[in-house]
Amino acid sequence: MRPLRPSPLVLALSAALLALAMTACKPHDTAAPAAPAAAAPAAASAADPAVDAAFAALSKRWLDGFLKLNPVGATQIGDHRFDGEIDDLSAAGRQAQLDFNQKLLGELDAIDAAKLSRENQVDALILRNRLQADVWNLQTLQSWAWDPQVYSGLAGDAIYNLMARDFAPMPQRLVSATARMEKIPQVFAQARANLDPARVPKIHAETVAKQNAGVLSLIDTFIAPNAGQLSGEQRKRLDAAVAGLRKAVAEQQAWLDKTLVPNARGNFRIGQTLYDEKLKFSLNSSLSRAQIMQRAQAELARVRGEMYAIAVKQLKDKPGAPALPDKPTPEQQQAAIEAALELAYADKAPRDKVVDFAKQTLAQATEFTRAKNLVTVPDAPVKVILMPEFQRGVALAYCDSPGPLDKGLDTYYAISPIPGDWNDQQVDSFLREYNTRMIHLLSIHEAMPGHYLEGAHSAKAPSTLRAVLRSGVFAEGWAVDTEDLMADSGYLDNDPLFRLVQLKFYLRSIGNAILDQGVQVEDWSREQAMDFMVKQTFQQEREAAGKWVRAQLTSAQLPTYFVGAQEHFDMRRAVEEKLGPKFEIKAYHDQVLSYGAPPVRFVRELMLDEPIR
Numbered sequence: 060m061r062p063l064r065p066s067p068l069v070l071a072l073s074a075a076l077l078a079l080a081m082t083a084c085k086p087h088d089t090a091a092p093a094a095p096a097a098a099a100p101a102a103a104s105a106a107d108p109a110v111d112a113a114f115a116a117l118s119k120r121w122l123d124g125f126l127k128l129n130p131v132g133a134t135q136i137g138d139h140r141f142d143g144e145i146d147d148l149s150a151a152g153r154q155a156q157l158d159f160n161q162k163l164l165g166e167l168d169a170i171d172a173a174k175l176s177r178e179n180q181v182d183a184l185i186l187r188n189r190l191q192a193d194v195w196n197l198q199t200l201q202s203w204a205w206d207p208q209v210y211s212g213l214a215g216d217a218i219y220n221l222m223a224r225d226f227a228p229m230p231q232r233l234v235s236a237t238a239r240m241e242k243i244p245q246v247f248a249q250a251r252a253n254l255d256p257a258r259v260p261k262i263h264a265e266t267v268a269k270q271n272a273g274v275l276s277l278i279d280t281f282i283a284p285n286a287g288q289l290s291g292e293q294r295k296r297l298d299a300a301v302a303g304l305r306k307a308v309a310e311q312q313a314w315l316d317k318t319l320v321p322n323a324r325g326n327f328r329i330g331q332t333l334y335d336e337k338l339k340f341s342l343n344s345s346l347s348r349a350q351i352m353q354r355a356q357a358e359l360a361r362v363r364g365e366m367y368a369i370a371v372k373q374l375k376d377k378p379g380a381p382a383l384p385d386k387p388t389p390e391q392q393q394a395a396i397e398a399a400l401e402l403a404y405a406d407k408a409p410r411d412k413v414v415d416f417a418k419q420t421l422a423q424a425t426e427f428t429r430a431k432n433l434v435t436v437p438d439a440p441v442k443v444i445l446m447p448e449f450q451r452g453v454a455l456a457y458c459d460s461p462g463p464l465d466k467g468l469d470t471y472y473a474i475s476p477i478p479g480d481w482n483d484q485q486v487d488s489f490l491r492e493y494n495t496r497m498i499h500l501l502s503i504h505e506a507m508p509g510h511y512l513e514g515a516h517s518a519k520a521p522s523t524l525r526a527v528l529r530s531g532v533f534a535e536g537w538a539v540d541t542e543d544l545m546a547d548s549g550y551l552d553n554d555p556l557f558r559l560v561q562l563k564f565y566l567r568s569i570g571n572a573i574l575d576q577g578v579q580v581e582d583w584s585r586e587q588a589m590d591f592m593v594k595q596t597f598q599q600e601r602e603a604a605g606k607w608v609r610a611q612l613t614s615a616q617l618p619t620y621f622v623g624a625q626e627h628f629d630m631r632r633a634v635e636e637k638l639g640p641k642f643e644i645k646a647y648h649d650q651v652l653s654y655g656a657p658p659v660r661f662v663r664e665l666m667l668d669e670p671i672r
Contacts, residue, residue: 106176114170114179118524121163121186128156131213131239134220136527137464139227143238145217148210148249153197160193178521180671181661185528192340200333205258205325207267207315208612210250214243214274219447222281224461224468230288233297236281240300243274244307251311256319260327262611268315273448274308280447327611331580334614341615342532342622343658348576355572355621359595362562362569367392369559370399393594400563400597403556404491408498414474416495418443420502421472424545428508431548434648437515439470441506446473456501458510463518463526470514472506485601492599496551496560503545504564509538513652520655531616533656536623539568540631563597568620570596571606575617578610626659634666 126133130141146152167190172183196202202209217239221232256264278301289297329337335348346354367387374380374395381394408416421443429436446456456475461468477486493501503509513534520526542561551557570592577583577591585607592603610617630651635642654662664671 106179107171107174110171110174111176111179114175114183117163117166117170118182118186118522120166121190122524122527124159124163128152128159131217131220135216135462137226137462137466142221142232142235145239145242145246146213148203148213148246148253153203157194157197160190160197164190164194177665177671181657181665182522182524184661184671185530185657186524188340188343189528195336195340200329200337203253204255205260205263207250207254207259207263207319210246210254211267211270211274214246215270215277215447217243217246218274218277218281222277223447223459223471224465226461226465226468229285230293233282233285233289234293237293237297237300240278240282240304243304247307247311247314251314254319256322256324258325259319259323260325260611261320261323262327262608263325264315264320264323266608266612268312268320270448271308271312271315275305276448278304328579328582329614334576334579337615338618342618344622344660346622348580351572351618351622352576354625355569358621358625359566359569359573362566363392363396363595366396366399366559366562366566369555369562370395373399373402373555373559396597399556399559403496403560404494406495407490408493408495410477410486410490413477413490413493413498414443414445416498417472417474417502420499421506424499424503424507424550427545427548427550428512432645433544433548434508434512434645434652435516436508437512439467439515441470441472441511443472443474446475456505458505458514460511460514460518463520463523463529466518470506470511472502472511481601488599488601492602494560496554496557497564499551499557500542500561500564503542503550504538508544509541510534513537513656516652517656519653522655525655525657529656530658532619532623532626533659533662534623535619536625536627536659537651537656539565539620539624540627543628565624566596567598568624570598571617572621574606574610575614578607579614623659626663630659630663630666633663637667 126136126138127141129146130144131146133139133141147155164187167183167187170183172180175183218236221236221239226232282297282301286294286297286301331348338344338348344351371383374383381398382391383395384391387395421441425436428434441458457473459471459473461470477489481489505511514529517529517534518526520529542564546558546561574583574588574591578588583591588607588610589600589603592598592606593600598606631647634647650666651662654665661671663669
């Protein structure tokens, strides 16, 4: 899923929209018993209509104020009142953000949550977590002072969010883009004023220096081909804004190359104290960092054992197969799994056909999901596109859904192309990792029935606030869960290596949680991180190298996949146990998605009629 950027001041809290509690359990087989039924709806609480009305008014004040203070994020969300504006990252702008969040927190404290409806109790907890996270980021983490991605992301999104989708006629969007292009130079100026090279990590400076020119690619892709739709003074102003932006980008590039990169000496590791605080906001889980690590390590061992069992079946009686004892040593287990995976790596799409093959797998996964009646499938299409240049360098793919306030617009399944400067060895490493079976899984995770499908349902959330503050942990956990769901339901069941690759893909989620702590808290070196990823989770060198960069650039986001998946697994088990033979998979999934993607723990409490806490 493409990270939401509703506020560049909280970019480093890309998972701060999230909350959940987690218990670990692998789901049962998903074949549906005969009697279709979902969990009984939660009993109505004795809510006070006046208190609910007060909270509804507060929620509206937050949303209106938030969108005004974060106009670039407002465009992405689908509110177009501020399409010509850009976020203010100056000291005055940050103070306005802080004052707004603290004022709303005070108003929220004055509401008696016990007298709210159950749905509003959930929304109040989601809003409180967000307000507290924003205050913490402004005052404590201070990403605005050390993370140049805050500014590069804002500059790119200011144009991309306007031009990528046809939410309004092109001339109208070009006028808004003109106004924003006139203001982007002030964002660069604020970056130069706010960023302290002594605090900026080298990897952050180098990454943004590589991405900076991507803003110009947006002009060449979206603005220049359509500029002829404006005339007169509007066209003159557009041309002047483009020229001014090109000059500003060149000046920013010179500053990045000659000042920031050479002098950047900050530590990319945020350390245990900040990590624990950030993790609390990112996950909002009752689990501590140590508990997450313990569960991830246990799951790592379990999944590797399952992979070994598959490897034994695939390699048995094959010439040159490694030793396959019933109780292997760690070395024997490693050798057998690697040998079996080599069989899967042999099936690769050509370098220039990866995107085409992704389209093919998307169609196949969509047909299968419908045929198996796993969940209600939206009719709106999803488009496979090349990832915009300014967003490359962190992840291979993402699902970019339209904002919750925009209706009827396209969803994009974006894939980063193979860099043109990679040598044959690097390309081969990449294509081994993203072999044909892995691309099937990527399409499942990012699109169908993963992020795209979940996002389409989430757009129908019971409240606007919940739609805007969609939980990334819910979304990532859902996407990982669907990988297992599809394999359990027989997707590519004539290919025994598909399950092996699916388990390897799941190892990434487990490994992400371990890697994030290892890098950010335990001071893992690049060598330690690469050894863990390549050997313990079987990632190819190019994938592991990219993940090492991502682990330096982000923190407390990589665990969302594992934590979210465990919570989804456990929730389904709990509902299955409650309903017994009445459990039906499609009804279950439709009900899970009907709540609009709040943190998973709230979905469970609503479905099982448990107290909201």
